[in-house]
Amino acid sequence: MKTEKFNYDLPEHLIAQYPPLKRTDSKLLVATESIQHQVFQDIEQHIDKGDLLILNQTSVIPARLYGEKITGGKIELLLERFLSNHQTLTQIRSSRSPKVGVELVFKFQGKRFLATVVGRQDNFFILDWPDNPKDLFEQYGQIPLPPYMNREPEKLDEERYETIYADPNKKESVAAPTAGMHFDQQLLNTLEDKGVEFGYVNLHVGAGTFQPVQTDHIEDHVIHKELVEVNSELIDQVKRVKANKGKIIAVGTTSVRAIETAFQGEPSPFRGETSLFIYPGYKFKVVNHMITNFHLPKSSLLMLVAAFIGYEKMMNIYKTAIEKEYRFLSYGDAMLLKYHEV
Numbered sequence: 002m003k004t005e006k007f008n009y010d011l012p013e014h015l016i017a018q019y020p021p022l023k024r025t026d027s028k029l030l031v032a033t034e035s036i037q038h039q040v041f042q043d044i045e046q047h048i049d050k051g052d053l054l055i056l057n058q059t060s061v062i063p064a065r066l067y068g069e070k071i072t073g074g075k076i077e078l079l080l081e082r083f084l085s086n087h088q089t090l091t092q093i094r095s096s097r098s099p100k101v102g103v104e105l106v107f108k109f110q111g112k113r114f115l116a117t118v119v120g121r122q123d124n125f126f127i128l129d130w131p132d133n134p135k136d137l138f139e140q141y142g143q144i145p146l147p148p149y150m151n152r153e154p155e156k157l158d159e160e161r162y163e164t165i166y167a168d169p170n171k172k173e174s175v176a177a178p179t180a181g182m183h184f185d186q187q188l189l190n191t192l193e194d195k196g197v198e199f200g201y202v203n204l205h206v207g208a209g210t211f212q213p214v215q216t217d218h219i220e221d222h223v224i225h226k227e228l229v230e231v232n233s234e235l236i237d238q239v240k241r242v243k244a245n246k247g248k249i250i251a252v253g254t255t256s257v258r259a260i261e262t263a264f265q266g267e268p269s270p271f272r273g274e275t276s277l278f279i280y281p282g283y284k285f286k287v288v289n290h291m292i293t294n295f296h297l298p299k300s301s302l303l304m305l306v307a308a309f310i311g312y313e314k315m316m317n318i319y320k321t322a323i324e325k326e327y328r329f330l331s332y333g334d335a336m337l338l339k340y341h342e343v
Contacts, residue, residue: 007299007300017332025185028335045192049248055259056199056202059178060167060168064145065142074095162331180254202255233270303315
């Protein structure tokens, strides 16, 4: 299938630069049967007692640091993941790519921190640090707003570029699982009182999530790998809810990718890297409803949505959303979709 089929014109003014005043004020396009236009607060009308909501508990680390090569030359570093207590996988932007062996210097509040480039992995650099760099990122890093937000991070992003159920002990994502950012505590309490079940995955979102598919055919694309944790409790919840005919509602494409990974063979807990690429033709094993935002043209996330509801329906929904001036991407509006096996 040609990648160009997943291109569309996204008006720049529809790319949300800031979140709405309240999380649940986002618009909601419901496409379970016919298309309905609501606000996110109304989503509880579509979620019933005995349904299972799967949430990604990962937390966003302040992943962007600014420094320089020890030989001079400014650099911008974006963490992809921690490889160990002393090594990180990173993107580095500079006028010239640093070579293996080059030392990088970061200066904050009169303190000096060093890292050494020790290798490459695809488009990423492997850095070695004298001490565990996690505290350095948490104390001095910037919130890694996506590249399509044309502004510097602000104080409000520390709260809003995060879900309210994020686990601070799982602070390893460089992008938020944005579909979950529409929920506030009151809405979650309403769903819990209704008898809705909650299940949790942990998928550490990498910067690769923003990369467009660049091969001519989507089948030739090698998707980015992300770390996933799915525990036995969630596996049991899924089996029980499906047996009772409840809906399995994944909040965000990250939750979809995580739980579908755990059900590729015999359903079992999963901890490790996933390279599951979901595109049209994929048969979903678990998820039958999905809450998601509106995604970039030619992105693997857009292809996942097409696999879920069908290509023609997806393109029609996006055309409608643009006409109705829905807000797109991380701080944008949401959709509720129902699986349609093609």
